[in-house]
Amino acid sequence: MKKTTILMILFFLIGCSYQLSEKNSTTGLQTTSLADDFEDHFMIGTAISTKQIEEKNQITLRIVKNEFNAITPENVMKWELIHPEPEVFIYEPADKLVSFAEENNIFLVGHTLVWHHMTPDWIFKDDEGDLVSREVLLSRLENHINKVAGRYKGRVDAWDVVNEALNDDGSLRKSNWLKIIGEDYIEIAFKMAEKAAPNAKLYYNDYSLFEPEKRKGAVKLIKDLQSKGVKIDGIGFQGHYGLTWPSISELEKSIKAFSELGIDVFFSELDISVLPRENGENQGADISINIQIEDKLNPYPKELPPFMKEKLAKRYYQIFAVFNKYKDDINRVSLWGVSDADSWLNDWPVKGRTDYPLLFDRNLKDSS
Numbered sequence: 001m002k003k004t005t006i007l008m009i010l011f012f013l014i015g016c017s018y019q020l021s022e023k024n025s026t027t028g029l030q031t032t033s034l035a036d037d038f039e040d041h042f043m044i045g046t047a048i049s050t051k052q053i054e055e056k057n058q059i060t061l062r063i064v065k066n067e068f069n070a071i072t073p074e075n076v077m078k079w080e081l082i083h084p085e086p087e088v089f090i091y092e093p094a095d096k097l098v099s100f101a102e103e104n105n106i107f108l109v110g111h112t113l114v115w116h117h118m119t120p121d122w123i124f125k126d127d128e129g130d131l132v133s134r135e136v137l138l139s140r141l142e143n144h145i146n147k148v149a150g151r152y153k154g155r156v157d158a159w160d161v162v163n164e165a166l167n168d169d170g171s172l173r174k175s176n177w178l179k180i181i182g183e184d185y186i187e188i189a190f191k192m193a194e195k196a197a198p199n200a201k202l203y204y205n206d207y208s209l210f211e212p213e214k215r216k217g218a219v220k221l222i223k224d225l226q227s228k229g230v231k232i233d234g235i236g237f238q239g240h241y242g243l244t245w246p247s248i249s250e251l252e253k254s255i256k257a258f259s260e261l262g263i264d265v266f267f268s269e270l271d272i273s274v275l276p277r278e279n280g281e282n283q284g285a286d287i288s289i290n291i292q293i294e295d296k297l298n299p300y301p302k303e304l305p306p307f308m309k310e311k312l313a314k315r316y317y318q319i320f321a322v323f324n325k326y327k328d329d330i331n332r333v334s335l336w337g338v339s340d341a342d343s344w345l346n347d348w349p350v351k352g353r354t355d356y357p358l359l360f361d362r363n364l365k366d367s368s
Contacts, residue, residue, distance in 0.1 A: 045107070077097075084120060089148075110152065218258075219258065242272065
C-alpha cells in the first residue's frame with residue numbers, strides 16, 4: 001500500500017477528492033471539509049477541551065469550525081467541573097461552548113449527566129461521611145439535571161444522560177448510583193432529563209459495545225427502558241479502538257443489534273491507539289486504570305515511524321469502511337479530540353506516554 005494520509009484515504013473511501021491548498025498546507029486545513037464531504041453519510045464530530053473552549057488555540061478552533069458539524073465537551077459539563085460543591089455551579093466554560101456551537105451552527109452534545117467517575121464524593125455522602133438515602137440522592141440528582149440541562153434547554157441538541165453504567169459482562173456496574181438508588185436510577189435519570197430538556201435527544205453512552213456480553217446487556221437495558229415508555233433516542237459507541245481490535249465482524253453485529261431497536265446509533269468518542277496494552281488487555285476505557293510507564297509501553301515518544309502511520313491509516317480505512325457500509329444506520333461519528341496533542345490516550349492507561357490516535361497530528365496537520 002502506498003504511503004498516504006488518513007484523511008486522503010477516508011475521502012477515497014467515500015469517493016471524494018482530497019487536496020491541501022498550498023496556502024493551508026502548514027495547518028492541514030482542506031479545501032473541502034470533513035463535514036461537507038460526509039454530509040450524505042453522517043455527521044462528523046469532535047471533542048473540545050477546556051483550553052480550546054477558552055479560545056487559547058485559534059488554529060484548533062479554526063479546524064473545528066471548518067471540519068466538524070458536531071461537538072462534545074470533553075469535561076466542562078461533567079459534574080466535578082460544573083457542579084463541584086452543593087451550592088456551587090461553574091457555568092462559564094459551558095456557556096462559552098454553547099455559544100460557540102450556536103454561532104457556528106454545530107450540533108452540540110451535552111456530556112454527561114450521570115457517571116460514576118468525575119462525580120464528587122459529597123453527592124453520595126452526608127455530613128458524617130455515610131452514604132445518603134435513596135430520597136436524598138434522587139433529590140440531588142434532580143437538582144443537578146434541572147440546573148444543568150435546564151439551563152441549556154433548547155440550546156443543547158442532545159445529552160449523554162447516563163455514561164458507562166454497564167460492566168464488561170453486561171451487568172449493571174455497582175456504582176454508588178446503583179447501591180443507593182437501585183436499578184431504576186437509569187430510568188429515573190432519563191425521565192428527569194426529558195423533563196428538564198424536552199426537545200433534546202437523550203442518549204446512553206458506553207465503551208466496548210462490540211463485546212458480545214456487553215452488547216447483550218446494553219440491548220437489554222434499552223429494551224427495558226423502551227418497554228416502560230422511557231424516552232431514549234440513541235446509543236453511543238465510545239469507539240476507543242486499537243490497530244487489531246475490535247474485530248470487524250463484532251463491530252458489524254453491534255451496529256445491526258442496536259439499529260434494530262429503532263434508535264440513533266453513533267460513534268461518540270472515536271480514536272485508534274497505536275500503542276501496546278499491558279498483556280494485550282484493557283481494551284475498554286476505564287479511566288481508573290493507571291499503569292506505570294515502561295519503555296515497551298511507550299515505543300514512540302518523539303514521533304510515529306512511517307510503517308506505523310501506514311498501519312494507522314489502514315485501520316482507519318477499515319473502521320470507516322464499516323461506517324460507510326452502515327451509513328443508513330449511523331447518524332454521527334465523533335472523534336475524541338481534535339489532534340494527537342489533545343488525546344486522553346497520552347495519559348491512559350499509562351501516564352506520560354505519547355500516542356497518535358487522531359486525524360490531526362501534534363502540529364495540527366493531517367496524520368500522514
